[in-house]
Amino acid sequence: MTINIITVDIGSTFTKGLLIDLQERTISKREIVATNIREGIQDSFSTVLKLLKVKRNGEYLETPHILVCSSAAGGLSIVVVGLSPSLSLKAGEQISHNAGAKVVGSFSYKLSDDEIEEINNLEADIILLAGGINGGDEDVISHNALKLSKTTSDPVVVIAGNKCVCDKIANIFKSAGKPFEVTENVLPEIDKLNIGPARDTIRKIFYERIIFAKGLESVAKIASNKIIPTPSAVLSAVKLLSEGTNRMPGIGPLLLIDIGGATTDVHSIGQAKKTVAGVCSRGLPEPYLKRTVEGDLGLRISAKSLLERGQEALTNCQLEELNEYVKFVGNKTEYVAEHLKHKNIDIELAKLAIKLSFPRHCGSIKPFYAPRGEILLQEGKDLSDVSTVIGTGGIFCGNDNNKSLILRDAFSEINDMSLLRPRAPNYLVDSDYIFWAMGLLMHADSKLAYDLLTSSIRCDEIAK
8 A cells, every 4th residue: 555645846946845644644744955957857856756755774665656747947838829819819828828838929810930930939849820710711820830830940739720721731740840739629619619639739748748858758757647737737736626526525716826936827717707797798718727827927037027017016115125136036046035024025026926917817897989889898707706815836835824915915906996806705825835736646635635735725814
């Protein structure tokens, strides 16, 4: 019988690991080391593994199950190419995020030579090529395929557009010697978002091809699971907590804000529906499980761009002091704030990340002036019924319940009244920083993963 499970997250900044005791039903050990990208990801992984393994009589005991996720070396990066910005392009972006990827470039209509050069420079892992409903436009996606077949970079192209032209497009890439995969149309009908097939194809490519380009091949030989992108693990844990298990009810619709060193990711789970009568919808139907990634809003690697986006909102810090700190942590991304002054700056930056990332994820209702008069249009996901908002990431770690005030204060300062935001949520924090790990553990023991998640999230009564 397996006594222990080790879960490891190889991040761009830190490699984290947990030793989980299946008999005692607890997390028995935690370790974290700086990820050494230059010397090799394997070194950081091996160090964490050695620190976590149990010794008996001077010998390390074998751990049959080692579960791994990774966002190291930039994670999984995707360029999305579609036809219409509001339809096939948006569908491709949503599916890419759902697959655990970071969208580094988005292009619509017919690609130009300048855009092809830009795509070359982005050096993405995957290009998701969409466009045209089934039986619809064939010209644009065919044009874009020809252009992409001549790129100097060599990402895998996922063909996920009009099924009537997929064979022709596959032959274009085959003739050019470019790697490609064909999957179902991401937008088979004008109002139908088809998430599953393209998402699964992207995850398959991540495991079969991309982890080897990231230096994870030796890790893959040790791991018991197929290595998955860290955001995919987090998204799985969000779903588990919301829906529960066969024996335990979930907590219902929720919003998770994951603040990292490079990005701020926002996850929401719940039915996308209109809660305001008389409002017309515009755009794609929103997914039940939604993730958005803000690559310009992080506390370390992208701290400079975070400050640039919203420094006018940081009234509690001196600008000169902020600039000095942001420059410092941008060069020393593994830095963990020790002094009270630095901790307070990190808190203010975290609030800013929330204030900027949430409106990009949340739907809104705004007036639109039509020939017959003003109408109200809803775009994006209605989060009004969400009753729980959770913060995860290093900034929320520890036993200080006041960490939930970071969420409450940030949301109280979001003044856009058009947003379809949670009405009166409870603010909780992932004090043990384990969402990523529980997304791995749930496939071995979903009840334990659920129990550990519910014990990790804490509520500050003041923040209700």
